[in-house]
Amino acid sequence: MRALQGLRGPRAPSLPLLLLCFLAAVRRSLEDGLSTAAPFTSLPVQEEMMTEYSNLSLESHNLSVTAAPITSLPVKEEMMTKAAPITSLPVQEEMRTKAVPIISLPVQEEMTTKYSNLSLESHSISMTVERPNMPVEKNITLERPSNVELTCQFTPSGNLNSVNVTWKKGDKLLEDNYLVNTTGSILYTQYRVAIINSKQMGSYSCFFGEKKQQRGTFNLKVPEINGKNKPLITYVGDTVVLICKCQDCLPLNWTWYSGNGSVQVPIGIPVNDKYVISGKHANETKLKITQLSEDDQGTYWCHAIFELGESEGHVELVVLSYLVPLKAFCAIAAEVVLLVAIILLFEMYTQKKKKPSDDGKEIEQGEQLKLDDSNGIENSGPRHRKNESVGQ
Amino acid sequence: MTTPKPTGPPDGGWGWVVAAAGFAVNGLSYGVLRSLGLAFPDFAEYFDRNAQETAWVSALALAVQQAASPVGSALSTRWGARPVVMVGGILTSLGFVFSAFAHSLLHLYLGLGVLAGSGWALVFAPALGTVSRYFSRRRVLAVGLALTGNGASSLLLAPALQLLLDNFGWRGSLLLLGAVTLHLTPCGALLRPLALPGDPLALPRSPLAALGLGLFRHRAFLVLTLGTALVGVGYFIPYVHLAPHALDRGLGGYGAVLVVAAAAVGDIGARLLCGWLADQGWVPLPRLLTVFGALTGLGLLAVGLVPVVGNEDSWGGPLLAAAGVYGLSAGSYAPLIFCVLPELVGIGNVVQATGLVMMLLSLGGLLGPPLSGFLRDETGDFTASFLTCGSFVLSGSFVYLGLPKALPSCRPASRPGTPPPEMGELLPVPQIALLSPGDPHSTLDTTC
Numbered sequence: 001m002r003a004l005q006g007l008r009g010p011r012a013p014s015l016p017l018l019l020l021c022f023l024a025a026v027r028r029s030l031e032d033g034l035s036t037a038a039p040f041t042s043l044p045v046q047e048e049m050m051t052e053y054s055n056l057s058l059e060s061h062n063l064s065v066t067a068a069p070i071t072s073l074p075v076k077e078e079m080m081t082k083a084a085p086i087t088s089l090p091v092q093e094e095m096r097t098k099a100v101p102i103i104s105l106p107v108q109e110e111m112t113t114k115y116s117n118l119s120l121e122s123h124s125i126s127m128t129v130e131r132p133n134m135p136v137e138k139n140i141t142l143e144r145p146s147n148v149e150l151t152c153q154f155t156p157s158g159n160l161n162s163v164n165v166t167w168k169k170g171d172k173l174l175e176d177n178y179l180v181n182t183t184g185s186i187l188y189t190q191y192r193v194a195i196i197n198s199k200q201m202g203s204y205s206c207f208f209g210e211k212k213q214q215r216g217t218f219n220l221k222v223p224e225i226n227g228k229n230k231p232l233i234t235y236v237g238d239t240v241v242l243i244c245k246c247q248d249c250l251p252l253n254w255t256w257y258s259g260n261g262s263v264q265v266p267i268g269i270p271v272n273d274k275y276v277i278s279g280k281h282a283n284e285t286k287l288k289i290t291q292l293s294e295d296d297q298g299t300y301w302c303h304a305i306f307e308l309g310e311s312e313g314h315v316e317l318v319v320l321s322y323l324v325p326l327k328a329f330c331a332i333a334a335e336v337v338l339l340v341a342i343i344l345l346f347e348m349y350t351q352k353k354k355k356p357s358d359d360g361k362e363i364e365q366g367e368q369l370k371l372d373d374s375n376g377i378e379n380s381g382p383r384h385r386k387n388e389s390v391g392q
Numbered sequence: 393m394t395t396p397k398p399t400g401p402p403d404g405g406w407g408w409v410v411a412a413a414g415f416a417v418n419g420l421s422y423g424v425l426r427s428l429g430l431a432f433p434d435f436a437e438y439f440d441r442n443a444q445e446t447a448w449v450s451a452l453a454l455a456v457q458q459a460a461s462p463v464g465s466a467l468s469t470r471w472g473a474r475p476v477v478m479v480g481g482i483l484t485s486l487g488f489v490f491s492a493f494a495h496s497l498l499h500l501y502l503g504l505g506v507l508a509g510s511g512w513a514l515v516f517a518p519a520l521g522t523v524s525r526y527f528s529r530r531r532v533l534a535v536g537l538a539l540t541g542n543g544a545s546s547l548l549l550a551p552a553l554q555l556l557l558d559n560f561g562w563r564g565s566l567l568l569l570g571a572v573t574l575h576l577t578p579c580g581a582l583l584r585p586l587a588l589p590g591d592p593l594a595l596p597r598s599p600l601a602a603l604g605l606g607l608f609r610h611r612a613f614l615v616l617t618l619g620t621a622l623v624g625v626g627y628f629i630p631y632v633h634l635a636p637h638a639l640d641r642g643l644g645g646y647g648a649v650l651v652v653a654a655a656a657v658g659d660i661g662a663r664l665l666c667g668w669l670a671d672q673g674w675v676p677l678p679r680l681l682t683v684f685g686a687l688t689g690l691g692l693l694a695v696g697l698v699p700v701v702g703n704e705d706s707w708g709g710p711l712l713a714a715a716g717v718y719g720l721s722a723g724s725y726a727p728l729i730f731c732v733l734p735e736l737v738g739i740g741n742v743v744q745a746t747g748l749v750m751m752l753l754s755l756g757g758l759l760g761p762p763l764s765g766f767l768r769d770e771t772g773d774f775t776a777s778f779l780t781c782g783s784f785v786l787s788g789s790f791v792y793l794g795l796p797k798a799l800p801s802c803r804p805a806s807r808p809g810t811p812p813p814e815m816g817e818l819l820p821v822p823q824i825a826l827l828s829p830g831d832p833h834s835t836l837d838t839t840c
Contacts, residue, residue: 136672233558233564235561243439325560325567332572332574339578344581
């Protein structure tokens with residue numbers, strides 16, 4: 001999405017009118033010439049920049065903040081969209097010469113022309129008066145040099161013209177490279193910049209000074225690296241693989257450091273067998289550590305190097321000795337042996353209790369038999385029956 | 393010295409200790425197996441393999457445990473349950489200790505899958521068979537109680553295992569799990585041998601006879617095994633696919649957890665409730681088995697047919713209800729499949745029958761989840777999977793109608809397959825459920 005999305009609608013119908021306006025303006029600008037471009041003292045620099053950075057991707061970011069009434073903004077947008085294709089360079093030149101009321105137009109066109117083969121990222125923030133003090137922020141992840149379009153959209157409660165629009169990078173006030181426009185009651189401002197090195201990354205803010213200053217911020221950052229949140233537990237003599245990865249990024253290079261406190265020591269500088277850095281895909285890196293010892297414990301940092309800066313993740317490694325779980329294991333095993341012994345001994349004890357009573361019964365039966373026999377001998381008559389009864 | 397005549401099952405006393413031992417055995421086998429999945433991400437990361445290959449560890453352990461169950465029952469028929477279970481405990485523990493020092497996924501397959509699985513095979517059927525032998529009137533309740541072990545164990549072990557993993561890594565956790573599973577041995581020590589009237593007088597002459605293959609000559613047992621095999625195909629699918637199905641239907645992570653919990657709670661509660669209910673003897677056990685088998689099948693169909701939930705934060709009412717129904721019926725089915733065995737094959741053959749039923753369930757268990765996964769991949773969601781497994785369970789339940797007493801019209805006199813010496817256990821009013829050595833989730837095998 002190269003053009004300002006929010007402004008697409010209103011722009012289209014007015015295109016023929018805008019072209020007429022341009023033609024009119026061109027004639028005027030030819031007379032004014034450089035005077036219209038005067039406020040942009042850095043224009044030549046911008047052009048230079050743009051030619052140099054024409055191979056960069058273009059990124060547009062919009063913060064929708066209602067902007068001051070600059071009626072030619074739609075025109076600008078048209079031009080910007082037209083400026084996107086590389087082949088329209090001659091058109092660009094032509095448009096540049098037309099002194100358009102939007103003084104930053106030539107600059108914008110220059111930038112668009114030069115960076116047109118770069119990817120364009122557009123981001124937008126919308127702010128309203130109803131939520132005055134809420135800071136509106138947008139995080140933008142950039143990996144490689146790009147053209148960036150940041151658009152703020154603001155709806156003021158009062159008069160659009162009374163709103164003062166400024167852009168800042170961090171605390172430094174930005175003087176050029178931005179457009180201000182209005183559509184209806186919405187004020188738009190757009191800042192374009194070619195991000196080519198890490199110094200240009202950071203926070204870009206648009207300010208709308210009404211009664212209270214409204215602020216929208218774009219945070220330009222390199223992609224985040226994910227290491228591991230929980231510590232990795234390993235044992236002495238074991239091998240471990242530490243992994244760092246990022247979502248959809250292609251870093252130029254990965255490096256690993258081991259951290260002892262705040263000092264980070266690079267790993268793998270004297271190349272040895274202990275540390276092996278590898279990675280199947282560009283978006284991940286693996287550090288394999290063999291022959292672990294307790295000294296290897298600590299935090300390991302992985303750095304991903306991008307053209308636009310560095311990003312890091314961390315993995316914590318804990319190295320335990322086998323004795324730690326082994327002690328617990330032996331304790332539990334001893335308890336198990338004890339349990340088994342108790343159970344078997346208890347059973348033997350209860351069996352023994354039963355046995356004496358059994359023997360006692362047998363003795364009684366034997367005595368009973370003897371008595372019966374003696375009775376039988378004494379009494380020969382009913383012996384038969386008695387024997388029978390005994391037999392039963 | 394007069395040898396004491398074997399009396400009937402004590403139905404209490406030491407029997408409750410044995411039931412508690414059965415509870416612990418169930419928890420230390422299936423409970424540990426279920427919770428093992430928590431360590432899989434660590435395995436996958438360390439050995440640099442994907443989730444499917446790591447999941448094979450528990451699939452292999454389950455397969456070995458169930459398929460080798462007849463071996464466990466055969467050994468315990470020869471030497472008694474106690475020594476076999478004690479050895480099984482040591483074997484399982486060794487498997488875990490061995491796998492703690494693994495340097496490849498193959499070592500895990502061997503240690504956890506084969507060794508621990510074999511140990512569990514030696515442990516489960518003999519222990520559950522012994523519980524069955526100690527009870528007659530309260531058999532289903534006792535067995536149901538023993539079978540709640542794995543649910544309770546998963547509840548305890550899951551957070552405990554996570555704690556172990558966070559503090560000791562997976563190696564230390566496996567080592568300590570080895571110590572935990574070593575407690576199977578004291579459980580085995582508690583399984584005092586019991587002489588019952590129905591015991592075969594002579595020891596089996598050959599290993600094959602020990603396996604109890606002769607049991608297949610009983611028509612009722614054949615019917616039971618056929619029905620169980622069919623039910624087994626569908627029975628285990630929710631264990632694997634209920635949570636993904638809930639997520640597929642649009643529930644968030646916690647919604648899916650709630651669904652699984654509903655099924656689990658229903659399962660555990662039903663085992664006890666059905667145990668008590670079945671022991672009252674109001675309904676013949678085979679009939680109960682058929683009924684609950686059918687209900688399980690219907691519950692699975694309902695789970696499959698539940699509509700997509702629109703809002704991710706919703707409770708997922710219909711799915712929750714269907715999962716609850718499934719859980720309740722599956723939980724009721726579990727003790728019944730074991731308890732219907734004494735009726736069918738006699739108390740003396742219960743342990744062997746248990747082993748055989750477990751083996752049959754394992755066949756279904758091996759077939760079911762992959763089939764379900766295949767259907768999911770082909771059709772895009774789990775509807776077909778649950779419909780298929782529901783229909784398998786239903787067809788198994790229909791087969792159970794062939795069991796004696798499943799249909800009301802069956803004459804009470806016809807009780808095929810129950811040898812006369814079992815009379816002591818086959819009390820006319822309470823249907824003595826034969827212990828199915830099958831898994832705790834045993835499908836309901838109720839036939840007339």
